[in-house]
Amino acid sequence: MIEIKDLHKSYKMGKNSLHVLKGINFNVEEGELVAIMGSSGSGKSTLLNILGMLDELDEGSYTLDGVAIKNLNETKAAQYRNKFLGFIFQSFNLINYKSAAENVALPLYYQKVARKERQEKALKYLTQVGLKEWAGHLPSELSGGQKQRVAIARAMAAEPKVLLADEPTGALDSKTSYEVMDLIQKINDQGNTILIVTHEPDIADMCKRIVHLKDGVIIEDKKIEQVRASKYV
Amino acid sequence: MFSRDNWREIFQTIQKNKLRTFLSGFTVALGILIFVVLFGFGNGLINTFQLFFEDDAQNIITFFPGQTTKPYKGYKSGRQIEFDRSDLADIEKNFPMFLEYVTPRIGRTYLTKFKNESNNYSTRGVAPSHQFAEKTIIMKGRYLDKLDILKKTKTAVIGRLVEKDLFGQEDAIGNYIDVGGSVFKVVGVYQDDGGDDEERRIYVPYTTLQLIEKNNDKVDQIIVAFKPELGYSGAMALEKSLSTFFKEKKYINPNDQNGIFIRNVAEGLKQTQQLARVLQLIVAFVAFGTIIAGIIGISNIMVFVVKERTKELGIRKALGATPKSVISTILLESIFITTISGVLGMLIGIAILGSLDKTLEDFFITNPYIDMPVAIFATVVLIIFGGVAGYIPAKRAARIKPIVALRDE
Incomplete structure (x- = not known):
């Protein structure tokens, strides 16, 4: 599903150049649930941003579902993001003046899906994350966990190839974190490919594979026995 | 670009962000309103000036007999000039194509x-x-x-x-x-x-x-x-030839300024109209200043609006919004608000002018009004510049990488 070869990325900070990713080789198969771990500054968020086409790579190649992601203009990148990727952010990033259902329907709006179908799909995915009754509520009326579940429903709504989650539990307490992870695991069980950036070991243990980044290189890449979050819920 | 879905999205944004909408709408409406009222006052001023002259007809040259001060063709100076009925007949006979009537x-x-x-x-x-x-x-x-x-x-x-x-x-x-x-x-x-x-x-x-x-x-x-179609220069020429005619007939030295006195309404009218026009120009200058202030106001608000929405636009981009759709959303919203409030301001301004009517006559403003084309032109100018003002920050916003926009503050 994802193929990364010899990926380099550096940021220019004035005269100095900061080499963040120093040759990453990394593949993800369909249906995997991968945790990308590392301390802050290890390059894990940069890697995720490149995977999410939110940032461009300097060297190397990136292939997503057989499509080479290279030299995309803004419009193309936007279309690919819309088609291939679903994002889950640490700070939820819901649009505060739109109701839960409208937030979930937004990626479909950009896919030019008809309004009626958008509403149906939004409701379907909200039901899947257990928030059907909250469809008409604004984000400000929801708890942190509920907001993240809305965000997950939104990421799913476009039916992307890969879900990218950047510290999805970073802003949540541990009980809510496990609830969210339980949901992510269930989504993964349905065959969806999910990448999670986290620095919390217990969250990483709930994935099927852990990739350790340090100073811009992968120091460890192992498959693990998944801990089911449902045990803690 | 103009699909129903798009408009629904824009209406929702407008509805859910009332303060923002109000601020930008208010700036535009006020700008147009002040423009219309000021411009109307300028026209009212001109009306007043014209009224001073409307009491009598404006195509009139009056000849008064005087006393000669220079001897000419054997006549002494100090001779009293007199008009009689034959002069009337002679004028009517010699200048029929220029005259409406003589009395x-x-x-x-x-x-x-x-x-x-x-x-x-x-x-x-x-x-x-x-x-x-x-x-x-x-x-x-x-x-x-x-x-x-x-x-x-x-x-x-x-x-x-x-x-x-x-x-x-x-x-x-x-x-x-x-x-x-x-x-x-x-x-x-x-x-x-x-x-x-x-x-x-x-x-x-x-x-x-x-x-x-x-x-x-x-x-x-x-x-x-004289016939009104002669215009100002025609009237002046007629005055001159009539004066020559009289001086010849009455044996007055052509250089004698006192044999005949002439009052030409066209002359005074022209001067007053020029003054009124200068006043109108000044008023128009101030009025266009208001429009420019309005444009600057809407530009500021648009910059602020886009800044405030940076995060939202970042989210939208991450979800698949293309730069074009980002720009068109912001642009359509700004044009929509400026159009509605611009037209509203214009109508209120015209209503105010209509209601003032005669109440300002003490301030030399009579029947203030504004020509519809002028009012519409000013409104359209403001709408266009409102659009341009929205386009520049919108374009910048569309170029921002979603990752930058999404960075937590």
Whole structure:
């Protein structure tokens, strides 16, 4: 599903150049649930941003579902993001003046899906994350966990190839974190490919594979026995 | 780009961000409103200036006889020039293509009596066309006519206030009044916009007045009305050739400034109109300043709006919004708000002008108004620049990488 070869990325900070990713080789198969771990500054968020086409790579190649992601203009990148990727952010990033259902329907709006179908799909995915009754509520009326579940429903709504989650539990307490992870695991069980950036070991243990980044290189890449979050819920 | 979905999205954004919408709408509406009102006041000022001249006809050149100050062709200086009926006929004969009408005027003041009431009134001997020169409005009865002039009838047309003074509640028409010892029949009562003085006059046929005064042939002044299509330069040229004609006929030295005096309404009118136009220009300058201030205002608000929405736009981009859709959302929203509020401001401004109407006459502003095309033009200018003002920050916002926009503050 994802193929990364010899990926380099550096940021220019004035005269100095900061080499963040120093040759990453990394593949993800369909249906995997991968945790990308590392301390802050290890390059894990940069890697995720490149995977999410939110940032461009300097060297190397990136292939997503057989499509080479290279030299995309803004419009193309936007279309690919819309088609291939679903994002889950640490700070939820819901649009505060739109109701839960409208937030979930937004990626479909950009896919030019008809309004009626958008509403149906939004409701379907909200039901899947257990928030059907909250469809008409604004984000400000929801708890942190509920907001993240809305965000997950939104990421799913476009039916992307890969879900990218950047510290999805970073802003949540541990009980809510496990609830969210339980949901992510269930989504993964349905065959969806999910990448999670986290620095919390217990969250990483709930994935099927852990990739350790340090100073811009992968120091460890192992498959693990998944801990089911449902045990803690 | 203009699909129903798009509009729904824009309406929602507008509805859910009322303060923002209000601020930008208010700026635009206020800008247009002030523009319309100021511009209307400018027009009102011009109206006032024109009213000063509207009391009398504006295509009038009046000739007054004077005293020569230079000897010429054997005549001594200090000779009194006089006009008579032949001068009228000569003008009519020599300048027919330039003239609307010619009328003499003989001015006297007579003690006028009716029953026990009496008063001194300015009495004018005139021809029928004098009615147009003075813009005399007949309230009842009739004005003097050709027959009156030919038959030298003793008929009089009196001012509204003359009737009020002498007749009180009684109807003057058909009654006889004593004007300086002669009895005249009142055939008409008139009014005049020129004020009380102009309504305390009596008009009689000039031939009758000449008959009473020992059957002479003299007239005091000659009033010439030129065709309005001559325009200002035509009027000035006509004035010059008429002056030459008179000087030749009356043997006045061509360089003598005092033989004949001329008053040309066109000249004064032109000067006043120029002054009014300068005032209008100043007002228009201020008004366009307001529009520019409005444009700057809407630009500021648009920059602020886009800044405030940076995160939201980042989210939208992460979810698959193309730069084009980001720009069009912001642009359509801004154009929509400016259009609605611009038109609203324009209509309120026009309504204000309409309601002021006569209340500002003390400040020399009469019937303030604005031409619809001017008002619409200003509104469209503001809408276009509002769009441009929205486009620049929108374009910048569309270029921001979602990752930058999404970074937690």
